[in-house]
Amino acid sequence: MSIPELKHPGYTLEDWKTWEGGWELINGVAYDMTPSPSLEHYKVSHTLERALDAALGEARQKFGGGGCDMFHAPVDLYLGTGIFIPDIMVVCDPAKQTPRGIEGAPDLVVEILSPGTAQKDWTHKRWAYEAAGVPEYLIVNPDEGVAVLLRLEAGRYQETARVAWGGQVGLLGGRLTITLG
Numbered sequence: 717m718s719i720p721e722l723k724h725p726g727y728t729l730e731d732w733k734t735w736e737g738g739w740e741l742i743n744g745v746a747y748d749m750t751p752s753p754s755l756e757h758y759k760v761s762h763t764l765e766r767a768l769d770a771a772l773g774e775a776r777q778k779f780g781g782g783g784c785d786m787f788h789a790p791v792d793l794y795l796g797t798g799i800f801i802p803d804i805m806v807v808c809d810p811a812k813q814t815p816r817g818i819e820g821a822p823d824l825v826v827e828i829l830s831p832g833t834a835q836k837d838w839t840h841k842r843w844a845y846e847a848a849g850v851p852e853y854l855i856v857n858p859d860e861g862v863a864v865l866l867r868l869e870a871g872r873y874q875e876t877a878r879v880a881w882g883g884q885v886g887l888l889g890g891r892l893t894i895t896l897g
């Protein structure tokens with residue numbers, strides 16, 4: 717199996733399928749997902765996953781039905797602009813859940829910033845998620861103890877909340893509320 721040369725535009729899904737390890741493919745550019753995130757990144761991710769899981773459980777009881785499902789890395793997300801590995805996703809349409817991963821825009825994507833990925837998360841991923849119609853994008857910055865919620869309005873992301881650790885943020889159009897940190 718081959719390993720792509722970094723930052724070489726023009727790679728395809730067929731190329732991506734032959735690579736070993738964890739790679740994201742965004743607009744034809746390969747991004748290596750190694751090394752693994754730091755322990756702090758993992759702790760933040762785990763805390764957010766627990767909060768989301770509890771909120772989703774409460775929403776199921778309140779509204780009934782199957783509701784939404786949460787997924788965490790490494791689950792592949794297939795969008796028209798590439799293949800992504802978000803830290804956390806919430807998907808409310810079961811038809812988007814396929815044997816190979818999530819196909820189509822999740823209802824919420826959460827990215828936890830790391831020094832090596834922050835620029836990509838704020839730019840390339842933001843633009844790709846926006847173009848794909850991901851309704852909400854939560855960018856979590858553990859170093860600053862803050863999260864920024866971007867909500868899709870008229871096809872463009874607008875910052876709708878900036879929440880410090882310990883604060884609450886409404887997600888999925890206000891159907892869920894979680895405490896950060």
